[in-house]
Amino acid sequence: MTCSACHQGLPADARFCPACGTPAAPGAGRPVPAAPGLPLPEDKRKPVTVLFCDMVGSTALSGALDPETLRTLTLRWFGLMSAEIEARGGTPEKFIGDAVMAVFGVPHVHEDDARRALAAALGIREALKRFNAELERTLGLRIGIRIGVNTGQVVAGSDATARQALVSGETVNVAARLEQNAGPGEILIGPQTLSAAGPTVAVEEAGPLALKGKTDRVPAYRLLALGADDPELLRRFDIAFVGRRTELARLAEETHAARRGTRLLHLAGEAGTGKTRLLREWRTRATGPGHLVHGAGRCRGYGDHGSLAPLADAVRTVLAEAPRSADGHQDDIALGVLAAGLLDDGTPNVPLEEMCAALATVLARTARTCRPVLVLDDWHWAPPPLVRAVELLHIRLGDAPVLLVCAGRPGGAAPPATAIPLRLEGLDRAEAARLAADLIGAPRTPVAARLLERAEGNPLYLEQLLLPADAGTPALPDDELPPTLQALLGARIGALDPAERFVLDIACVVGREFDPAELARLAATAPGTAAPPDGDEPPTVLPVLQRLRRRRLVEPVGTGPRSPYRFAGGLVQEVAYASLSKRTKAERHEQAARLPSVTQAGDAAVGGHLERACRLR
Template structure:
């Protein structure tokens, strides 16, 4: 039945005008589809049949409800869209509705956080019920056809989706397998071990896969290889050098902001400037994270840790003592 776009009234077939408001009835526009490069994650509970045998239906429902809540929170905290739950499996997409340059990295971080959350949940289950939940996960990146994000259509289809599902099925309990497309993007950001090529259902040739171990500390989604000579930035480089000389002579802080479109050469310009002054100044680097909680002062914290040579293995008291050495005289005692 034709639906009026103005008032929402249902109308009889063949009607040209709305029977309620009199407005002309327009033909519904066909759904718009788009091609996108996204990262797809599948994760499934292994041994769920045995789990159902050991728990009564109400207890099983509570356990699985908590499991899905934890997994959904981990996925969404990294910007993933949970497309659907299938039995005791979950499918999520990174890059729908909003595309990010680090979607692949977000997906593997989410998978690792899912495993960490499950470990904490298993501690409670072992204590209270004497059982554990094990999962296996598959991740793959590639071009898919997606529904129109403007109309909240998140369904994605394509070979990368099928491969992600097959990787999940091929993984051992507790394993995270990533496809070749994902590994190609993250080879400088993760520690992953290539496994024997997999013969997956529906694929004519064996599929290359990698067992994910960890994301390297401080890893960036895109490692920029900027080793070619810089061309055509003499004026901007001169401005940076002049500002540095002014800061040195005035013994005062100067803020210099480099703004430009993606790919225009901001990082290359800064690298050239830093290389020129590295013997005359201590250079500290801080990054603004694209998402997360408690990241407002992250760049400042990174620079302080570099200056004080604080490592992630340092205990809080040891880290505070190192930071205190940066402050003059009695001010060091203010560090807690």
């Protein structure tokens, strides 16, 4: 149902992903059938960002224009708004009169849905300026809009083919009320949106507001601008670097080895493990013979970018900062090829092999006066042409002292075939405690063991769990997750096929550790599932668990064929559990209370599941 690279929905019989161009497996656009006895996923609770946009003064406009003219104008405007929303991965859910409601996070959650929604709101406002210029020339009038954006939990259908997602909940109502309180041309956003979008959002306070239907006033902010999303700006790079001695030593070794010929590294780690921070620290510490010149580029999950834009960004920096050769000679032909294509708009203007040959010639020449280092971050978003270009460039460079580094998460774009793997895991317990103490600004203060257990050595998880509440954002209860982490892990879980998601949903109710045979029993008795014939064993879930293991969501506890499994991270279980509807959780807790492992554990274990089922109902 989704692209293996960018996780966007695929049309039926798609040969290539329409969003990023990745080749699709035969039949990939058709719904993935669940394993025998496993139903499709149901409605889910998920973190989304809702955008309402309404036309100002539409009543007066309808009295001044012929109905046909008004209809044409409205449809044109809806088309422009939809283009801005869909370009950033949002879904225009409803058109009501002259207003539009869009949802970011349905059908697929993205880790940056809040930023995408704010970018869409600003894009809509810019599109209106261009549209008004046209209206003034043709009709002698202008239109105005107001926008409200809010982030939070909703209940939504999980069918990507549905015409309308039918999201519901307080998040939707608050977004609509924010839009109604906005002035002409204003964009009002809620506190959760501000928190989820990160520190580079420029706002001014516009509240607290008394919204219809709300007893307490709601903090609101007027959106002014949306800054860059570079990790250096969004993450806490202002504190001391912790740990990673082994990884830094390995990068230093590869830097030294690159003096004898081009080296290509693939640095892989889950989101938040600190890949970008590690590379930054390595660059600042890099020493040795020869002048290192670093160039960096980032792959993007959405937006209108050239397929080779990250490579172009890195090369531009290297060429700008590299010292000139003593003879002043430049390969004008090769530079001309790059200037007219790659360095112009991030796309090749000649066949890819020819462009890579020209780039290798230029980089090899540059390597006579320095040692070029090209870093391509967020490699999991790399489109196929970029993967192929890096592979060709590595081959063409040969003995030139150039270092290529691709850094990304597992499960996205495949690493270049010739890349040397370098894995980045979480910090150990002592290093995580040090980092947490630095984050709270009290190096001598002991950090709660529960916090370290939840973060599991992931620096980003620690940052978010320790995020202080400001005046507009209330502190979260200890058992709740910040919106950023919900979206980050929700995006990984939301990319699963129906069978994988169904098994994960059942496992998260059982607990952190679970038995595959008992999981199969629960799957066979779940509502909407055909029970196996009398005397037959329920279908095994092991093939599905193996796929979840490859996605690093679960892992076996032992080595035997009947070994139990557990979630690879406690937060993965928390987010999967939080996404289930209350009805579904209640039913599955009631079923889990009858599992042999639970009944053998005693009345307290049985009662725990039944109490949860009762409270949820």
